[in-house]
Amino acid sequence: MTTQMKGLEDPMALITQMYPCIYTQVAPQQGEISKPRRRRKKNKGGESGAATAAETAKKRKLSQEQVDLLELNFGNEHKLESERKDRLASELGLDPRQVAVWFQNRRARWKNKKLEEEYSKLKTIHEGVVVEKCRLESEVLKLKDQLREAEKEIQGLTERVDGVSSNSPSSSSVLSMEAVDPPPFLGEFGAQGFEDQDVFYIGQNSYINGMEWMNLYM
């Protein structure tokens, strides 16, 4: 895993959730605490029995041909049955244990590579989602502004209508009940085209200037 993993909160948890096939055996289950591993002791002196091969023979790299054949086999199947292990070992002139170790390490490398690839994919998706979220948020703000403006206009119209009906004589036969009804068309928010004209609807599609309307009752 590299430093590119930094920046997301617990990306491993996410990947574990999305790719349980990769993380089945060792990923701690939810609520389970993973035990700390006992640290291995350095073994330079050679008194412990386990590292005899490494002590006697210097560690040497596998030849390119050996690696090629191992890679070929790994490409066919990542797991190594004991029969195949023995056959490969004799083909390569290696110890079966070496073949097993090579496959173990190769699986680990393959898994790391896979995780890094999946991480990059998820990161790209995440970035796209963040951009879309910002776009939607600014759209919400814009729409809220529009709504506020519309409410203001509605309130203005309501106040005008209320003012008119309270000033007019209740017994008047000139102003019909249609005066409180909305105009036949008011544009997108019901008032467009009327706010600057100071006109009132008095029925039968007849519009008169506000001052003229007042003069009728003066």
Add this chain to the structure above:
DNA sequence: GGTGCAGAGATATTACATCA
């Protein structure tokens, strides 16, 4: 069904080789 054991795989770590 519970238990002990062996084998295999996963993972962390060490040790060595190589290269810039």
Add this chain to the structure above:
DNA sequence: TTGATGTAATATCTCTGCAC
């Protein structure tokens, strides 16, 4: 010479299958 990197090897843990 030295630090970084790649990789073979080792240590430890976990899981699984099997015999009892």
